[in-house]
Amino acid sequence: MKSPNELSVGTVTTSTARLFAGDNPLRLRSGAALSAVDVAYETYGTLSPSGDNAVFICHALTGDAHAAGFHDGDTRPGWWDTMIGPGKPVDTNTWFVVSANLLGGCQGTTGPSSINPATGAPYGLDFPLLDMADFIEVHRALATHLGIDRFAAVVGGSLGGMQALQWSLLHPEEIGRAIIIAASSRLTAQNIAFSAVGRQAIMRDGDFREGRFLDEGTAPRRGLSVARMMAHITYLSETGFEEKFGRSAQRGELSKNFGVDFAIESYLEYQGERFLSRFDALSYLYLTRVMDYFDPFTDPQALDALMDDPVRFLVLSFDTDWRFSTEHSRRIVRHLEGAKLPTSFREIHSPWGHDSFLLDIPDYHATVRAFLERAAEDLA
Template sequence: VYICHALTGDAHAAGYHEGADRPGWWDNLIGPGKPIDTNRWFVVSSNLLGGCSGTTGPSSIDPETGRRYALDFPLLSIADFVTVHRRLGQHLGIAGWAAAVGGSLGGMQVLDWALTHPEEIDNAVIVAASSRLTAQNIAFSAVGRHAIMRDSQFHGGRFHEHGASPDRGLSVARMMAHITYLSDAAFAEKFGRQAQRQELSRNFGVDFAVESYLEYQGQRFLSRFDALSYLYLSRAMDYYDAFADEGALDALVADPVNTLVMSFDSDWRYSTKDSRRIVRHLEGAGVPTTFREVQSPWGHDSFLLELEPYHATIHAFLDRAWERR
C-alpha cells in the first residue's frame, strides 16, 4: 500500500522513527489491526519531489552550479509527484500496488495515479481532496506565497546564500493555512473568545487563545519546513485540473480501479462538493466508486483524526480489497 502525503507532510506516516518524539502523522490509521493493517499490508511512504524532507527540491544543490536551485528549480505538477512515486516502486521491484491512499494533496496524487497509470494500482482511497482548486483556495495559496516572497529576508529565493530565512513570511503563511484547516465550529469549541491571560492587554499583542495557537503553529513550522518548498508545492496544487483534458478518463475506463472517495461535512477547504465532483466524473465513466461523507466538526484536519465512521469506512474498503486479492 502506497501512502501519499499532504502539502506539509513527509514520509514519516506511522510509528516512531529514530530520534522522533512523536509518531507519524497518520499513526492512528496505519498499524497492526488499524484500517491500513500492517499485519496484512506492506506500507510504503516517501517524501514528495520538491519537498524538504529528503527528496530533491528547490533547496537542494544543483550539481551543475554547486548552488541551491532556489527559483531556478522547475515548476512541478501533481503528475511529477506520481512519476517519482512510480520510479520508487520500480526501484523496489514492486510491479503493482494493492492500494494508493492519500488525504488532501495526497488524495490529489492518488487521483492522478489512478487516472494516468491505473494498471499499477488495484484500489484508490481519496480523502478530503479536490480534482481542481477553487478560486478561493488559489487565493489562500497566493496570499501565503506573497507573505514569503515579500519578506525582506527572501532575497529573491537566494536567502540561504545570505545566511537568512524568510521566517516571518513562512510563519504568516502557515498561520493563515491553519485557519482554513479548521471549521468555524472547531475554532469555537477549541478557543471561543478565551483570553490568553487573566487581564487583556488592550494593545496589539497576543490577547486571545486563538492568537496564541496560531503564533505557536507558525513558529513551530519554521523548524521543519522550507519556504521554497512551500512555494513550489502550493503552486503545483493551483495548476492541477484532473479532468480538464477530454481523454482524462480513458486509461481508467480501460483498466478500472476500485475507488473510495471520502469527505467531511465541515471541511470548507476541500468540501464535499469537491469530492462529489470527483465521484460524478468517475461514476459517469463507469469506474467502481464508493463515496462517504463523514460528519465531523473539525474541518479539513478531520482527515488526520481518529474518527470512528471515517476509519471504519477505510477498514471495510481495504477488507474487501484483501478478499479480492
C-alpha cells in the same frame, strides 16, 4: 489509550534512494529535467512473496515520509500514525506500506532547496515548476526500486488524495484501489486565493532574496510563518475554532494589547513558529503551485486509461471542511461515476474541518478499514 490491537509499527527509520541520475534524469511535464533525484521514504509491514500487498501513502502539502511509528528518541509518532499500524485501518499486519516525501519537498527528497549539481548552489527559483504527474513519476520509480509493480491501494488526503487521483488516471494498471480523502480535482478561485496570499507573504519577506536566501544565509521566516498561520485558519472549521478556543484568553483575563492575548492567537503563533523548524519556504511555493494548476478533467481523454483498467475508488469528504468542501469530492465522484467506474462516496460528519483527515474519527476510520478489507480478500 491504545487498545492491544492498535499498536504502533514501532521504531522506524527514513531511507533515501537516488532514483534518477546520470543518463537517467527525471523528465518533467514542463519539458525540464532534473539530473539527480533523491527520495526519502519509509516502509512498514512486510512485502508478501508475490509482492501483491503493497499500499502507497501520499502525503499532503506539509507532510513527509514519516507517516507512522517513532523515530529513535521521538515522543511523537509519524503524521498518520492513527491510520497506519498493526490493527489500524491501513493494517500493517496485512499490508506493506510505502510512504515517500514528495518531489519538491524538503524532508529528504530533492526539492528547490537541494543543491543544483550544475552550480553547486541550492536551486532556489531555478528549480523547475512541477506538475502533479511529476510526483507520480517519482513514486513509480520508488516502486520499481522496491520491486513493486502494482499497489493494492494508493491512499492520500488533501494533496495526497490529488496524487492518488492523478496516479489512477495515468497508470490505473498499477493500482487496485484508490482512497481519495478531502481532496479536489480543481481548486476554486477562493482556494487559489488563499495559496496566492500565502506565497505573497513569503515572497514579499525581505529575507526571501528572490529565492536565494539559502545562499545568502537568511530565510523568509516571517513570511513563511504568516503563510502557515493563514493556512491553519482554513484547516479547521469555524465551529472547530469556537469549540477549541472561542474568545478565551491565553492567560487569565483578556488584557487588551497587540500581543498574544486570545488563546486563538497563541495557537496560531505556535503553529507558525513550529512550522519554521520543519519546512522550507521554497517547497511551500512549489507544492502549493502544483495544487493550483491541477485540473485533470479538462482533458477529455483523462479517464480513457481507466476504461481498460478500472480502479476501485473510495472518495471521502468531511462535512465541515471548507478548504476542500464536499462539493470538491462530489465533482470527482461525478467524473468517475460518469465513466461508470466503481466508486464509493461518503461524507463523514466531523466538527474539525479539513484537518479531520489526520484525526481518529471512528466513522472515517471504519470506512477506510472496510474498503481495505475488501482489498485484502483479493490477496493471494
